[in-house]
Amino acid sequence: MTRVGHWIDEAIAQSTALIVSRPRTIVIVFLLLTAFFAAGIPLVETETDLRERYSDGLDVKETQDDVEADFQGSFTAEDETTRLVHDGTDVLTREELLHVLRLLERIDDRPTLRMESADGPATMVAQALEPGADTPTEQRRAVERATETEIRQAVREVGSRRSFSRLVSEDFNRDGASASASITVISHDVPSAFDDEDMDGILTTIDTMAADEPADIRAFGSGIVDSELEDVISDSFVMVMPVVVTLLLGFLAVAYRDPFDLLLGLIALLMTMIWTFGFLGYAGIPFGQEMIIVPVLLLAVGVDFGIHIINRYREEKIRGDETVPAMRTATRQLSAAFFIVTATAVFGFGANVFAELEPMREMGLVASAGIIFTFVIFSGCLPAMKLQADRFRDRHDVREFNSTPIASEESLLGRLLAVSATVGKRAPLLMVVLLVFFGAGIGAYGTGVETTFEEEDFLPPEEEAWYVDSIPEPFAPGEYTATETLNLLEGRFAADQDQSITMYVEGPFEEDHALEALAAPDDDPPETLAVGPNGRAESRSIVSVIQSRADADPEFAALVARNDRDGNGIPDRNLDRIYDELFASPAGPAAERYLTPDRRAAQVEYTIESDATIDDIAADGADHADSFRYTATATGTPLIYNAITNSLFESSIQGMVLAIVFSAVFLVIVYGVLEGKPWIGLINVFPIMIAVSCLLGTMRLLDMPLNAVTGLLLSFAIGLGVDYAVHFMHRFVDEYTAHPETVSALTTTLSSTGGALTGSMLTTSIGTGALMLAITPVLGDFGLLIALSVFYSFAASIVALPPALVLWDRGVTSDATGTARLKALLGA
Known part of the structure; x- marks a missing residue:
């Protein structure tokens, strides 16, 4: 072990000694910290303006803000109107x-x-x-x-x-x-x-x-949508959380099989939630609908940590250790695993802080803080509470209900889990190659997953699920109509008011040619812009206001005609005087909507063909902007949505790549420092990549797009998935160091730690899978995908790590070279 590794080991030993020697003090400190964070929960505010939050900072949104500031004051047209x-x-x-x-x-x-x-x-x-x-x-x-x-x-x-x-x-x-x-x-x-x-x-x-x-x-109007977006957060919690809690209680009861241990695990989970939401309030981060992911993630990791610490403590007790020595061994051995899991989870969750979209950055920050809180509570407070509880039992002679580990080498589950060690021993290279091709194939298929950003994804569907009407009060959700209205507007009207784009044009509009230059691009419009009977793009600008005023005012018409040298109805000289007359006329308010008082910026509004896609609108908008003589930038709702969807996809892939790279580098370093086995770090990433590939493939197969919530799953799946691989690997290293025989170490790891992993997987995947009952599609999809992510991570760790470790033992650690090493890898 290196000097750094020795220092880390000493730090773990000292913190473990503090926990087992002063458990009551540790519990009191944690309760005081919990009270501090609880005071921050009332400061949490909800945020429902999805487009505003996800578009903040995008270039196209900044242009839209410039348009609103220059031409519409503090309100947009949508804010000032109500539609019946x-x-x-x-x-x-x-x-x-x-x-x-x-x-x-x-x-x-x-x-x-x-x-x-x-x-x-x-x-x-x-x-x-x-x-x-x-x-x-x-x-x-x-x-x-x-x-x-x-x-x-x-x-x-x-x-x-x-x-x-x-x-x-x-x-x-x-x-x-x-x-x-x-x-x-x-x-x-x-x-x-x-x-x-x-x-x-x-x-x-x-x-x-x-x-x-x-x-x-x-x-x-937007207020109806915002109101329902806010209501759906509380309704989803009220409706789904009782189901999630009931399922978690049921599976935790099976995993712990002791009411005292079950209560301690729940208290630790509750403290984690309080700390995280208190941090949310103190940090001033709003709670949007995507933040519902956070408690689910913390439940997933917290349940796993709790089951592992209690299960490992029971193993030591079964071997004959007393209470304090058993907890000292369990805490000391698991602290390193918990630390590695936490660090890699932070890399997975925290990779989103580099995203372009602010909500994704906030999610990365909050989830990272939450996982750190989980590590501190479950590695520090839970062992101390467990010691206090067992001392209470000893003093008052309270019986233990069932304190055996979930699985052992003799149990049916233990023997079943150990099968992969036997199979991995016989054909390790073949299994690894097959798994690599399987992961690459399904991952390549998954790259075709779509990306969307629609407010409807966050609203209940028009047709509610069959079970919603059967939900009793006070858990029944309220009445939602926004989706039905949005579907009506989209399905039965040729073009909604959002189906338009705005061209923000900057230039000296006093120049003689300015208005001709503003109107010229409309002679050859792109396909997505609606075209009038004259073959020109249907647009509204300062030019059309001038022409409308000329039609209504003969005196103004004469002024325009005197300054229209080519007779096309667009004045091309003395523009300052024409603007002065126009702004002083009854058409002045309309003119102010399309030309700034300083004559330095103008906007042109274009109608969009009703069947145009946002990708085509964005591409044509950019091309049309390039056709203007002055600097022009296209903006509008379709372009903002297009920018959001593109950024969602880029941020999702970027987060996934960063999470894998950061995790791999960290694992190589930490295993090299702690165990002198850096290659194990790369092996640790192997099952995670398979799990993420399976998740992507499943999303495409089930037609689930990357959106504001599921887009976070790729990097989050790495943060969650590494949990199973690290616990497996850390136990394997312990067993291998004590008894350097690979299959034996794998068998012990699979039958003991594998049992805890099985309990954690079932509890987490089925509990979080209950989010499929949520009344919004995005939460239902997330619930299913997070459950599948946990299952894939568990299965990949159990199936992929044994053959990979057998190869590592035969090849990397062998002193043989050349043909001898190749034969060892092939199992000859």
Whole structure:
């Protein structure tokens, strides 16, 4: 052992001596620390704005922020509007139009709802019937006085307008004057002091008022989605955690088979949760839906640590040791394994701190802190509590219920687990080669897994699972409608308001050629941009505002014509004067939306074809930006989502690679320092890579994409999977050092530590697999994948490590060279 290894061994010996000599003091210190962290839990805040959190720091989002700052003030268009979604057999009949108008009238009568205007099929039809009907009351009276024939004629009249067709479903029949759904957009006049909560309150009130109408009308906006995203976190915890806890209790009861040990294990797990969530509060990190992963990960590792420490302590007791010597041996031997597991888990979890997306960085930080807390509590506090509990039993003569290890060499489970040692001895090279090809093949297949980022992934599906209706109060989840509305908007409308992109153009717009340069790229638009009858891209910019004002004001039209040298309707000189006249006219507010007062930046809004994919939109947006004479950058919701999905995939792969590299380097160093066997570190990574490959392949096979939650699993699977391989390897090294015979050491390791690994795997995978019952798809997928990850890690360690260690013993440690070493590797 090297000098560093000797120093580490002495540090472990001293900490072990402190634990076994002063267990009561250790317990008191840990209880005080738990009280400190508990005070931080109330500081934890939830965060539901998924797009904002995941897009923060991306270039395309920063451009979007520039657009909002320059042209829209402190609110975006979505924040200032509420959509009324009307669903039915035919929403353009006289009676259905009146339902919408009566609702608008009630909203207009309540000043606190700050309705400035409303634009929808009902208002357009009413104004076609009576052009002077500007208020909801006047519009309602106009429709009430009209006959069904007059209504149909008015619908046909306004049905040719694009502004009308965008607000009715794709099945709109102009001749039949019918449509199955419509959208009415309410604009709100809100002061600068208003914040998101104020707008959410308005939205909620309107939604409640809409529910009172006989028709199927619902209010919809970002506030509805945010509210349901927040509710789903608490509902998922309330619904799923009792199932998880029940399953964990059941399996832990089987693993521990003693109520005292079971209680101690649960207390240690609870302390781990308190410490982690307290850290979350003190660090000011928000609790998003992806943070639900954290307690599951800590349960996975904590359960494993607890079972190992208790099981190893029982082994020493069975051999005849007294309480303190048995705990000293168990703690001293497992502390190194726990340290290695913790360090490699931190590498796996912490690899995400290098991700581009802030939530992934925060997850890496919180999970790493949590695993360190788990190590400290289970290697320090749990042994001390166990000693105190056994001393209490001895003083009060409390019987032990079952203190035998989970498995032994004589037990059925022990003999079954030891089979891989026998098989590995007979054909180790063949097994290793087959496992390498299997892992490479399934990993290559898994690289085709898709990447998505959709708010719907975090919301309950439109059709709830069969068991949801059977859940009793108070565990039953609330009512969720956002997914149903989103599906309706996506499925029945040609283009939702989010299906647009914005071009942010920077340049000196006082120059004579500026407006010509701004409009020229629209002559040859890419395929994803909607095209008008003239073959040009459908866009809205300062040019279109000038042309609209010229159509309404003959004097302004004459000014534009005098300064339009080529006669195409776009002025190309004296632009400063034209801007001054435009900004001073009634069209001034519209002009301010597309050109900054200093004439240094402009925005152009483009309509997107309804069937365009976000990948195509992003590619065409970048190409179209390059066609501008001035510096132009494309932004908008589709481009932001595309950037998030690309970053998710890159961060997932980067995290996985970093986790493997960091873990491999660390394991080589630590086994070289502690045991003088550096090659064992590389062997330790072998089953982890197989497990991750199987996980990727399973995700593609089951059509589970990498998203904001499952994207973390690749690196997290390494952090979890290394747990099983390290415990196996550390016990093998102990047995091999004591009795240098590979198969015998493997048999003992598989039948003893393998039993603890089996109990840990069953407890963790089935307990965390209960998340499949969660009401959101993303949590259900995570629950299944985390359970599979644990199982794959266990199975890979049991199957892959024995033949790899046999090869190591025959080849690497052999003094033979050349042909003799090759024969040894082949088993000849």
